[in-house]
Amino acid sequence: MKHKLLIVEDENSLAKQMKWGLSQTYEVIIANTVEQARQLLETGAFPVAVLDLGLPPAPDSPREGFGILASVPTISPHTKVIVVTGNAEQENAMKAIDLGAADFCAKPIDLEMLRVILKRTFKIHELEAANRKLRQACETGSAMCGMLGISPAMTRLSEVIRQVSPTDYPVLIRGESGTGKEMAARAIHLLSHREREPMIPINCGAIPGNLLESELFGHEKGAFTGAHQRKIGRLEQARKGTVLLDEIGDMPPELQIRLLRFLQEGTIERVGGTEILRPDVRIIAATHVNLEAAIEAGRFREDLFYRLNVVPVMIPPLRERQADILLIANHFIREEAQKLKRGQVRLSPAAATALTAHSWPGNIRELQNCIYRAMAISSAGVIRPADLGLPDVAEPSEMPRQLPTIKEARKAAEHQAILQALATTRHNISQAAKLLGISRPTLHDLLKKHGIKR
Numbered sequence: 001m002k003h004k005l006l007i008v009e010d011e012n013s014l015a016k017q018m019k020w021g022l023s024q025t026y027e028v029i030i031a032n033t034v035e036q037a038r039q040l041l042e043t044g045a046f047p048v049a050v051l052d053l054g055l056p057p058a059p060d061s062p063r064e065g066f067g068i069l070a071s072v073p074t075i076s077p078h079t080k081v082i083v084v085t086g087n088a089e090q091e092n093a094m095k096a097i098d099l100g101a102a103d104f105c106a107k108p109i110d111l112e113m114l115r116v117i118l119k120r121t122f123k124i125h126e127l128e129a130a131n132r133k134l135r136q137a138c139e140t141g142s143a144m145c146g147m148l149g150i151s152p153a154m155t156r157l158s159e160v161i162r163q164v165s166p167t168d169y170p171v172l173i174r175g176e177s178g179t180g181k182e183m184a185a186r187a188i189h190l191l192s193h194r195e196r197e198p199m200i201p202i203n204c205g206a207i208p209g210n211l212l213e214s215e216l217f218g219h220e221k222g223a224f225t226g227a228h229q230r231k232i233g234r235l236e237q238a239r240k241g242t243v244l245l246d247e248i249g250d251m252p253p254e255l256q257i258r259l260l261r262f263l264q265e266g267t268i269e270r271v272g273g274t275e276i277l278r279p280d281v282r283i284i285a286a287t288h289v290n291l292e293a294a295i296e297a298g299r300f301r302e303d304l305f306y307r308l309n310v311v312p313v314m315i316p317p318l319r320e321r322q323a324d325i326l327l328i329a330n331h332f333i334r335e336e337a338q339k340l341k342r343g344q345v346r347l348s349p350a351a352a353t354a355l356t357a358h359s360w361p362g363n364i365r366e367l368q369n370c371i372y373r374a375m376a377i378s379s380a381g382v383i384r385p386a387d388l389g390l391p392d393v394a395e396p397s398e399m400p401r402q403l404p405t406i407k408e409a410r411k412a413a414e415h416q417a418i419l420q421a422l423a424t425t426r427h428n429i430s431q432a433a434k435l436l437g438i439s440r441p442t443l444h445d446l447l448k449k450h451g452i453k454r
């Protein structure tokens with residue numbers, strides 16, 4: 001389904017040209033007047049709007065455009081606005097950004113440029129929508145901003161996240177691939193005072209060094225060949241929000257110096273610019289590599305490491321939080337069943353055992369893929385070990401590093417058995433009690449003892 005795009009433009013020929021150029025990607029709707037624009041925005045159906053500032057009755061001044069822009073937070077708070085300005089109206093563009101526009105595009109419109117800006121703006125809208133969803137999950141208290149987990153390791157992690165969120169300190173999140181580092185960063189953002197502003201993630205390993213520089217810090221028009229327009233970098237764009245620097249270990253050395261300067265002095269300059277800017281953003285960095293080894297090898301600056309590592313947050317691998325496996329697996333099953341419009345789907349007891357016995361080298365992402373695959377091939381609403389691609393009975397691949405005491409082992413086994421029974425019976429207490437060979441009241445007592453919520 002195409003995203004809806006509102007274009008507010010009184011010049012018919014220009015409106016038609018934009019519609020013609022963008023209709024393949026977006027469902028374009030044109031408003032020629034301020035009144036039409038307001039009515040369409042009030043429907044709340046547009047993630048993004050392109051707004052010409054000069055509109056009748058005053059087409060030669062930005063007055064009407066600024067008027068609409070200022071009312072967007074009230075009439076359609078989630079719509080991102082890209083303003084269109086005359087070529088010589090840099091000042092209006094900056095004022096529009098100040099009033100809350102997401103970006104700007106100069107006339108005459110370069111459709112290629114507009115496409116790039118639109119793609120980015122729709123992406124930001126999408127990220128913010130995901131943030132809102134998670135915030136709702138936080139508010140309902142069903143999970144730590146979507147982060148499910150009942151294992152002791154997750155309980156400790158939740159505490160650290162709650163402590164660090166309200167501070168403005170940089171945070172370094174470490175953990176293996178797929179353990180939930182980005183999710184933890186979102187939780188920190190959502191529980192901070194910056195929650196209503198965007199959290200913008202950048203994968204430092206996926207963008208070549210020179211592009212990463214202007215992506216992060218922005219550039220001025222003419223800063224290098226191909227820099228046709230000023231570009232606002234992510235640090236500026238995130239205003240009052242959070243920037244997540246994912247795979248920070250892959251950041252090139254020259255950018256490490258610029259980032260260090262920002263962390264020390266709070267200032268940046270756009271590439272090719274001289275203006276000193278002070279973006280108000282919080283930095284969260286994440287890595288799955290051993291940064292100490294990268295420092296040793298001369299690939300990562302030690303001074304930057306200490307600046308970023310003010311609060312270290314470690315996400316334990318899934319194999320160290322066995323109690324979470326069935327909880328998270330069942331969550332993915334429910335989510336996927338809803339998406340695929342399937343009725344109830346459950347794990348067979350053997351599948352539940354196979355899931356908990358597997359060592360999950362790819363962590364939660366591997367578990368997620370495994371469940372999605374199983375949902376695609378399983379039939380009759382039951383997932384069996386073969387659907388998961390797991391052996392019927394799997395031995396743990398590693399010796400535990402630290403042996404639990406008998407008391408701890410009993411408690412963990414009890415906890416695990418209860419979770420399995422609940423997962424198998426889809427939380428039917430009578431059936432779960434029967435499976436466990438205990439009475440319903442005893443099971444209720446045990447649920448309370450283990451802090452397991454229905």
Ligand SMILES: Nc1ncnc2c1ncn2[C@@H]1O[C@H](COP(=O)(O)OP(=O)(O)OP(=O)(O)O)[C@@H](O)[C@H]1O
Pocket residue numbers: 146147148149175176177178179180181182183184246288328364365368
């Ligand atoms: N505790 C959790 N509860 C539910 N879902 C989770 C949890 N942790 C992670 N996920 C889900 O697992 C997937 C991987 O998480 P995420 O992208 O945050 O991991 P990551 O460590 O940042 O991965 P990578 O190192 O590959 O960037 C996502 O789909 C996320 O929603």
